[in-house]
Amino acid sequence: MTMIATPPWICRVCLSRLVRQAIGRPTRFYANATKAAPNSVPRALVERARTIAAEHRQLTAQLSDGFNARAAKQAGATAPVVSALQTWDKASEAVAELTALIHDPGSDPELRELAADDLDATRAELANASHGLVTALVPVHPFAHLPCLLEIRPGAGGSEAAIFAGDLLRMYQSFCNRTGFRATLLKYENINGTQEAGIPLAEAVLEIDQENAYSVFRCEAGVHRVQRVPATEKQGRTHTSAASVHVLPSLNENAAADENYDDPESDYYIDPKEVRLEVMRASGAGGQHVNKTESAVRLTHIPTTTAVSMQDSRSQPKNKEKAWALLRARIAQLRREKRDEEMVAMRRSVVGVAKMGRGDKVRTYNWNQQRVTDHRSGITVHHLDDMMEGGQTLEQVMESVRSWLMEKDLEALIADEEADTKK
Amino acid sequence: MPRLPTSLLRRAYALDPYLPALLGPCRDLCAAQNELRWLREHVDGVAEKRRARGGTLARAALLRELVGKRARGMPLQYILGTEWFGEVEIRCRKGVLIPRQDTAASISHLVRFLRDAPNLPSELRVLDLCTGTGCIPLLFAHDFYDASSRPDLRILGVDVSEKALELAAHNLERTRKAQASVAKGNISFLQADILLNPFADQTEGPPSLKTALNLKRMPQFWDILISNPPYISPKEYWKTTTRSVRGFEPKLALVPPPDAAGTDTEQGDAFYRPLLTIAQDVEAKIVLLEIADLDQALRVGRRVREMDIYDGIEIWCDQPDAHPNTAAEDPASDSEFPIFGTGNARTVLCHRGQGTQWLQRTPSPHAPTSTPADTTEDCAHISHDGLEPSFDKTLLHAGDGRPFHERTLKSRKEPVDWEHWTGKPANAAAPWYTKEPRLGRR
Numbered sequence: 118m119t120m121i122a123t124p125p126w127i128c129r130v131c132l133s134r135l136v137r138q139a140i141g142r143p144t145r146f147y148a149n150a151t152k153a154a155p156n157s158v159p160r161a162l163v164e165r166a167r168t169i170a171a172e173h174r175q176l177t178a179q180l181s182d183g184f185n186a187r188a189a190k191q192a193g194a195t196a197p198v199v200s201a202l203q204t205w206d207k208a209s210e211a212v213a214e215l216t217a218l219i220h221d222p223g224s225d226p227e228l229r230e231l232a233a234d235d236l237d238a239t240r241a242e243l244a245n246a247s248h249g250l251v252t253a254l255v256p257v258h259p260f261a262h263l264p265c266l267l268e269i270r271p272g273a274g275g276s277e278a279a280i281f282a283g284d285l286l287r288m289y290q291s292f293c294n295r296t297g298f299r300a301t302l303l304k305y306e307n308i309n310g311t312q313e314a315g316i317p318l319a320e321a322v323l324e325i326d327q328e329n330a331y332s333v334f335r336c337e338a339g340v341h342r343v344q345r346v347p348a349t350e351k352q353g354r355t356h357t358s359a360a361s362v363h364v365l366p367s368l369n370e371n372a373a374a375d376e377n378y379d380d381p382e383s384d385y386y387i388d389p390k391e392v393r394l395e396v397m398r399a400s401g402a403g404g405q406h407v408n409k410t411e412s413a414v415r416l417t418h419i420p421t422t423t424a425v426s427m428q429d430s431r432s433q434p435k436n437k438e439k440a441w442a443l444l445r446a447r448i449a450q451l452r453r454e455k456r457d458e459e460m461v462a463m464r465r466s467v468v469g470v471a472k473m474g475r476g477d478k479v480r481t482y483n484w485n486q487q488r489v490t491d492h493r494s495g496i497t498v499h500h501l502d503d504m505m506e507g508g509q510t511l512e513q514v515m516e517s518v519r520s521w522l523m524e525k526d527l528e529a530l531i532a533d534e535e536a537d538t539k540k
Numbered sequence: 541m542p543r544l545p546t547s548l549l550r551r552a553y554a555l556d557p558y559l560p561a562l563l564g565p566c567r568d569l570c571a572a573q574n575e576l577r578w579l580r581e582h583v584d585g586v587a588e589k590r591r592a593r594g595g596t597l598a599r600a601a602l603l604r605e606l607v608g609k610r611a612r613g614m615p616l617q618y619i620l621g622t623e624w625f626g627e628v629e630i631r632c633r634k635g636v637l638i639p640r641q642d643t644a645a646s647i648s649h650l651v652r653f654l655r656d657a658p659n660l661p662s663e664l665r666v667l668d669l670c671t672g673t674g675c676i677p678l679l680f681a682h683d684f685y686d687a688s689s690r691p692d693l694r695i696l697g698v699d700v701s702e703k704a705l706e707l708a709a710h711n712l713e714r715t716r717k718a719q720a721s722v723a724k725g726n727i728s729f730l731q732a733d734i735l736l737n738p739f740a741d742q743t744e745g746p747p748s749l750k751t752a753l754n755l756k757r758m759p760q761f762w763d764i765l766i767s768n769p770p771y772i773s774p775k776e777y778w779k780t781t782t783r784s785v786r787g788f789e790p791k792l793a794l795v796p797p798p799d800a801a802g803t804d805t806e807q808g809d810a811f812y813r814p815l816l817t818i819a820q821d822v823e824a825k826i827v828l829l830e831i832a833d834l835d836q837a838l839r840v841g842r843r844v845r846e847m848d849i850y851d852g853i854e855i856w857c858d859q860p861d862a863h864p865n866t867a868a869e870d871p872a873s874d875s876e877f878p879i880f881g882t883g884n885a886r887t888v889l890c891h892r893g894q895g896t897q898w899l900q901r902t903p904s905p906h907a908p909t910s911t912p913a914d915t916t917e918d919c920a921h922i923s924h925d926g927l928e929p930s931f932d933k934t935l936l937h938a939g940d941g942r943p944f945h946e947r948t949l950k951s952r953k954e955p956v957d958w959e960h961w962t963g964k965p966a967n968a969a970a971p972w973y974t975k976e977p978r979l980g981r982r
């Protein structure tokens with residue numbers, strides 16, 4: 118019996134390729150970061166891959182007898198593991214053969230020399246194949262393929278925090294602009310509606326309406342800390358304040374078709390009866406007696422007391438629609454986080470698993486030193502201006518965190534498999 | 541109006557120097573902030589357009605001017621030039637009433653029912669009397685065609701005001717360009733005076749509805765009648781409307797014309813009798829009338845009940861699709877008509893025959909003794925053949941025990957005795973609806 122719920126096996130290779138396309142630069146694999154030696158894949162993982170391959174063969178046999186949508190989907194999902202395993206087997210064999218040849222005292226010296234020449238290239242191939250196999254095995258986040266919402270809110274630190282929250286919003290907006298992500302403001306609240314720099318932001322939700330945006334931006338969730346002398350500070354003292362970024366799966370209409378909202382079992386399901394709708398309306402007679410402009414809408418999910426209010430648009434139906442989108446996203450994310458927590462609790466043996474709760478400080482932006490440090494991947498970069506303009510520097514930081522996340526996922530996977538095989 | 545507290549004004553000023561001025565018409569900070577944001581967006585939009593044409597614009601000056609206008613009470617919708625009516629953006633102009641969100645909520649709710657309705661005719665005909673900006677026909681078409689294949693739609697909006705009709709035509713053109721769904725419907729507008737005696741010899745001014753329909757060779761029979769007529773009595777006008785409404789919106793759209801004999805309340809209700817008569821004449825199967833409050837809803841509901849031709853009468857509130865969360869929020873607890881939704885009472889809905897089917901209601905126990913669906917089918921058949929209907933007077937003899945179709949068909953053969961009804965010669969100058977002769981009132 119496996120201890121954890123089997124995660125959906127979606128092709129990680131495809132994912133990282135998509136990510137790479139989206140970002141325009143290849144994702145580097147930090148081979149040294151896994152505890153295992155670069156060339157070897159932990160036994161437990163190889164066995165896992167063999168089990169999956171066996172299942173895949175069965176499914177394929179089943180499919181040749183007649184079409185079965187579910188089996189087809191499952192087979193499609195595990196196919197990358199099968200091919201990665203084949204490549205890895207081939208490379209392992211080649212290395213083994215060459216090594217045997219070299220060490221066989223009976224072989225021809227000329228041949229042995231040729232084999233030695235070949236060995237380096239073949240080893241490199243095996244390293245690649247190992248990486249491929251491991252990547253294929255890492256479970257993909259269930260929201261990875263979805264577009265996403267970035268929620269940005271000031272944290273501790275008063276108006277300086279609010280100004281920094283605005284800075285972060287502009288950073289992500291220009292990042293999207295530059296890298297070609299479609300981003301629209303779903304919600305924007307500040308004191309007077311202008312979007313100039315230096316105006317405190319109360320809350321913003323940026324919708325990034327592109328497949329896989331969730332997996333690209335997942336690394337941004339957490340508390341971002343700023344250390345600088347606020348514009349309002351007269352004594353020139355450095356302040357520390359913070360803003361929080363939440364990354365939610367966007368469940369807009371395009372995604373709706375695939376994610377069946379109406380299935381009570383799914384993460385995305387919300388019973389409309391459990392949602393209270395309030396429209397802010399002018400008190401009094403209503404109707405022809407007043408020409409009110411209030412169009413605000415508030416939705417409250419009663420079981421979780423999650424509340425969303427929306428008043429950006431002059432159109433009440435639009436506000437309602439946006440509020441529903443945000444409510445759906447928040448609840449799906451909440452449910453996911455709860456499940457992840459349960460998983461981590463069960464996996465007690467593993468220390469330092471990718472814990473990215475919403476309260477964790479993930480990154481520090483230091484103006485005096487013109488540097489940014491990410492506390493997860495440990496990367497420090499110095500082009501603060503480029504970072505804040507959503508340039509290459511931000512990309513570099515995000516990439517390092519994504520690799521870090523991948524490693525953490527891998528560690529968890531290996532730990533789980535090892536715990537399994539011990540039993 | 542109570543004065544705004546100085547502390548609030550000071551707080552508003554600290555946030556933005558423009559906010560205190562907007563607090564006057566908005567009353568609360570949050571609303572004022574929203575309006576300021578929309579005004580800024582508007583100014584940015586104007587500047588953008590100006591720049592595209594190679595000009596420049598002093599944004600700050602324009603914003604100051606617009607905030608000033610708003611502070612003096614001009615409705616934001618006239619300043620920005622548009623209002624959202626459901627999901628349709630409607631152009632607004634001085635001289636024509638600004639569409640209200642409450643109205644949109646009722647229309648969208650009705651269309652939601654109709655989209656799921658069984659056995660709709662191949663062409664659904666909708667009459668919107670007192671159409672103003674044309675917002676109701678446009679939203680109806682938009683919502684109706686939002687889903688896949690639907691029967692054809694024919695909607696006619698009627699208004700007495702030239703200004704309104706001009707704006708309605710403009711809105712139709714604009715919405716057709718922006719929304720393919722609206723382009724599918726056959727929408728048109730027509731000038732007529734709803735209050736005019738159809739039998740009066742009339743030489744000047746807008747014609748009566750019946751005459752106008754004949755002149756334009758429009759159908760005489762319509763499946764659905766919708767109206768948001770003027771419904772505020774003179775007293776209520778001074779008491780309940782806001783200053784911005786009184787100062788900037790046309791009184792013609794809000795208060796029915798005076799009638800020497802009637803009380804204040806009767807004047808406020810003046811449109812409902814002619815509307816209900818028209819509804820009966822065009823053989824509407826669903827009638828949706830906006831009203832001011834629960835009292836007026838009950839008065840209209842009772843009048844409809846006296847007509848004894850509808851299978852059901854209900855009252856819808858401002859948010860007809862919302863479920864009351866508490867008993868206190870639920871006005872329906874002991875009303876004589878079923879009440880749906882939350883907020884103030886906003887519309888009276890009556891249905892009969894096929895209309896009852898379309899709404900998937902069951903006829904209420906108080907329904908008339910017989911208005912079987914096949915009867916209305918008959919009528920519909922006759923109607924769509926273009927047979928001339930005759931204005932019948934069953935309204936006056938409500939509840940005479942004969943089935944509706946008998947009454948209708950019978951009255952078709954009889955010449956209408958207009959004098960007998962009104963006590964006035966048919967060409968009298970006075971409006972035809974003003975008296976309530978011989979109608980047994982409860």
Ligand SMILES: C[S@@+](CC[C@H](N)C(=O)[O-])C[C@H]1O[C@@H](n2cnc3c(N)ncnc32)[C@H](O)[C@@H]1O
Nearest residue numbers: 639670671672699700701733734735768770793
């Ligand atoms: C309350 S407004 C409703 C406008 C629009 N249907 C809406 O919901 O926004 C009433 C409309 O009735 C029109 N009206 C007033 N008297 C009328 C009459 N005797 N015949 C036809 N229309 C009339 C006014 O011009 C005005 O546009």
